[in-house]
Structures are given as C-alpha cells and as structure tokens.
Amino acid sequence: MSTALETPARAVEPARPPRPWAAVFALARFEARELRMTVPFLGIAALYVAWIVWQTTQRQGDYPVLQDVDRDTQGMSVLLGLAVLLGVNRAVLRSHRCDTDRHFEVLVVEPWRRTVAHVLSVVPAALFTAVCVGVQFTWAALKPGAVGHGSPAELAVGPLTVLLFGVFGVLVARLVPSVFAAPVLLVLLLFALLFVASPSGTAWTSWLGPVVTESGATPFPSDLLERPAAWHALYLVGFCLFVAVVAVLVSGGRTTVVKAAVAGSLALTLVGAVGQSGGTPPGSTPARDRASLTPDKVQSCLTHDRSTYCAYPEWTGRTADWAAVVDRVQNLAGGRAGGERLTVQQRVDARHGLGSQAVLSPFDEPGRVSVGTAWGGNRVPEFAAAVAAVLVLGNEKAALEPICDARVVTIMWLALGADPDPMAALRDVRVDDSVSGSAIVLSPTEPFSMSAEQTRIVRELLQKPRYSVIPKVKARWTELTSARTTTAEAARLLGVPAATGAETGTGGGPCEE
Incomplete structure (x- = not known):
C-alpha cells in the first residue's frame, strides 16, 4: 500500500x-x-x-x-x-x-x-x-x-x-x-x-x-x-x-x-x-482722445487749503503730495503769490500711443499748473519749478520765451529753497545734472533755460540759511518778479556777491552773449 x-x-x-x-x-x-x-x-x-x-x-x-x-x-x-x-x-x-x-x-x-x-x-x-x-x-x-x-x-x-x-x-x-x-x-x-x-x-x-x-x-x-x-x-x-x-x-x-x-x-x-491679433492701438482711440483733450470730463477735483487739484480717478490719492509741494513753494513767495488760488490739473497726452514721448502744451490761463502721471525722484522738483513759474510769470506759456532777467532766479529759489536737499534737487531738475553753467530746466510741460550767472546766484542762495533769504525775497518781491530787473540787480537785492571774471564766462545759453 x-x-x-x-x-x-x-x-x-x-x-x-x-x-x-x-x-x-x-x-x-x-x-x-x-x-x-x-x-x-x-x-x-x-x-x-x-x-x-x-x-x-x-x-x-x-x-x-x-x-x-x-x-x-x-x-x-x-x-x-x-x-x-x-x-x-x-x-x-x-x-x-x-x-x-x-x-x-x-x-x-x-x-x-x-x-x-x-x-x-x-x-x-x-x-x-x-x-x-x-x-x-x-x-x-x-x-x-x-x-x-x-x-x-x-x-x-x-x-x-x-x-x-x-x-x-x-x-x-x-x-x-x-x-x-x-x-x-x-x-x-x-x-x-x-x-x-x-x-x-x-x-x-x-x-x-x-x-x-x-x-x-x-x-x-x-x-x-x-x-x-x-x-x-x-x-x-x-x-x-x-x-x-x-x-x-x-x-x-x-x-x-x-x-x-x-x-x-x-x-x-x-x-x-x-x-490678441489687434495688438495695442498705436495712436488715438475715443478714450485716449477724451482723457487727453477734455480731461475735465473724466477727472475728479479735490480742494486742499486754498487750491484745487484735479486728477484722473486712480491718482486722486496723490493730490495731497502735490498740495504739499504747492504749499512749500507758496510759503516762500511774497506779495499776492503767497496766497494765490491755483488750479493744479493732471494731464497726459495719450493720443500718440503707449510708447510716445509727447510733451504737454503749457496752459495760457493764469493760475493753472500742469502735473503729469509720474511722481517721485526728479518729477518733484520739476513740478515745483512749474508752480514757481506760474506764481512769478502768471501762466505756464510765458516760460516759452527766453527769460534773461531776475525772474529765473526767483523761480528757482521758490522751487528749491524749501526742498529737503536743495542742491540735489537743483541737479535733478536740470538736463545735464549740473550745478554750474547754463542748462535747461525741466518741467511737466515745456522746459526753460538758465544762464550761467543765474545758476551761480541760485546756487549761492541755496547754500545760505533759508531764514536769511526768505525775508529778502518777500521784501523785494515786486522787483524780483519784474522783467525790468536784471540778473545782476537780483544778486544785489538778495545779497549775493557780484560775479568775478571767471564766473561770467559764457555757457552757450540763450541769455548769454
């Protein structure tokens, strides 16, 4: 088995x-x-x-x-x-x-x-x-x-x-x-x-x-x-x-x-x-034309102290920064300019497309100041120069003609005199970033020019204590804002030493021989 x-x-x-x-x-x-x-x-x-x-x-x-x-x-x-x-x-x-x-x-x-x-x-x-x-x-x-x-x-x-x-x-x-x-x-x-x-x-x-x-x-x-x-x-x-x-x-x-x-x-x-085939419009569209030519229709206006500030909707919060600059400039001015009511209007020329370098045309109405959409850095002294120019000349368009008298000195002192770093602001507002010689001064609209002698006087004023210059500017306001007052007389009125031979050299500006 x-x-x-x-x-x-x-x-x-x-x-x-x-x-x-x-x-x-x-x-x-x-x-x-x-x-x-x-x-x-x-x-x-x-x-x-x-x-x-x-x-x-x-x-x-x-x-x-x-x-x-x-x-x-x-x-x-x-x-x-x-x-x-x-x-x-x-x-x-x-x-x-x-x-x-x-x-x-x-x-x-x-x-x-x-x-x-x-x-x-x-x-x-x-x-x-x-x-x-x-x-x-x-x-x-x-x-x-x-x-x-x-x-x-x-x-x-x-x-x-x-x-x-x-x-x-x-x-x-x-x-x-x-x-x-x-x-x-x-x-x-x-x-x-x-x-x-x-x-x-x-x-x-x-x-x-x-x-x-x-x-x-x-x-x-x-x-x-x-x-x-x-x-x-x-x-x-x-x-x-x-x-x-x-x-x-x-x-x-x-x-x-x-x-x-x-x-x-x-x-x-x-x-x-x-x-996406349409791309970005290269020039004008109805919205761009409206914002460029009739900004009042799309802007909001706010009042700070005595002046009015009109801005595009996204920039209304920046009006306080503009007002601070306007107050700083007006506090240095004399006569009626110290209390003048200004209208600051934000502007942009969008008719030539996003990559355009268009320059804003200046206002010819009295008391109106242009400001751009960029801010900070050089844009601050440029705006201050525009405010000062309107206070001294009456309107922005007057700055298009060469100003070969005391008014440029007054404008630049008002624009930079109360700046926290006036000498740096002087460099920033000039095309060549210099503090000597003649140069072009930038602003939100058309620039204007400074002669070498005007630059020297402004530089001397900015290096003096502010409290020593303000009384002289306010006391001599009428003469300093007159087209009949020469640059040399402005230096004498403000206590700036006369130019030496080396300091009066030509720099090629429109006001220099």
Missing part, C-alpha cells in the same frame, strides 16, 4: 497592480530637483532675486504705477525661461548621452510617461517665477505712494513664459535627440526676441512672442492701455498645453485622450492668437 505525500498548496497573494503614475510623479520630483541645481538656473535665479531687491530699494520706486509694475515683472522671466529650456533639454537627453535608453524598455514607465514627467518637472520653476512676480508686485502695491490697478493677466505672463520655454525644451529633445539642438535653438530664440518681434506691441506679430512689455515715458491710466492682455494669457496657456501634448504624442503616447488634448489645445491657442 503506497502512501501519497501531499504538500499543502501555498496561498498565492494577488499581484500588486503596477502604479506607473506614481513612478511618473516620483521621476518628476527628481528631475525638478535636478533642474533647480543646474548652474544656469541657479545663476539666473540669483540674478532675478537680486534684481527684485535692487528695484525695491530705489527711491524713484516710492510712487509706483501698478499698471506699469505688472508689465515690469515680465522681462526677467525670459532669461529664466531660457535657462530652464537648456536644463530640461539636457535632462531629457541624459539617457541618450549615457546610452541607457535600452534599459528603460524593462520598466513600467513608457517613454511617453517619462516625457510627461519631464514636462511636470518644469512646473516648480514656473511656480518660483510666480512667487517672484507676486513679491515684486505686492511690494510695490503696499507702498504708500502706489496708484493704479495691476492686471492678473499681465502678472501671469512671467510664469507662463517659463513654462512655455521649459516644455519647448522637452519637445526639442524628443524631436532632435542631440545636445547641440538646444544651444542652436537658444540662439534662434534670442534672435527672434531681439530682432523679429516688434517692441512697440502695435504689430500683431509682436504678440506671438511670449513677452510684450511696451513701456513709455509717461504712465497711462489703466483704462487707456488697451492691451489685449487677457487674450495673450489665453494664447500662452493654449500654446504651453499644445507644445506639452505634442511632446507626449511624438514620444509614443498616441491615446485618444492625447489626440483630443492636441486638438483642444491647438484650438485654445488659435482663439487666443485671434483675440
């Missing part, structure tokens, strides 16, 4: 299902960390942070216009995007350079899933850019002198640019598996950005690029910009998605979902491109 030996069957545990997407996310985290440690990315990121810190410490940034600040956040994203393009391109080609592509065939992560991981590795770099953009804009918005309104669409351009460059680097690596392709592409992109795209933003081709900053000398009210910012952001979103899914498609991911995503992202890109 034979006995059969039976071995109890071992229970077989069910096989754990593969989790390819967990591997995709793990690879994306690894590649993102490697990308952040590349030399180009670290260098540009450090430069980006240093640039933001430097901007926040500049004195002229104390009065930011937020609809200009949001565009200023876009420029550095191009450099960061180029660094990301190089870094992610090298990461995708790492297995090709090291000849390890054949080993990936035994893994559960197919080539198209690895492409997805490389695309996802770009997202932290875009988030880093978004944080930098947010810090830069928020810092400006929190300043007491900030005015205007930023655009979320404009703020999104920087992060989207980095994302676009990154996914483009992935696509190039999948199409051309060569380490030389990315540098060549980098040169071509720089050429396109510098020479092909129009910097003005008026041509539709310029909006096909990622960044169109468009900055002019004069800030515009936000409703006069008329930039297709929202359409451009939509275009960039669609373009990023299109490049990313095409990279997945050429890597072998030919599923129905991927093909549908290619069609959907292409449609989104085309919708954004058509919407």
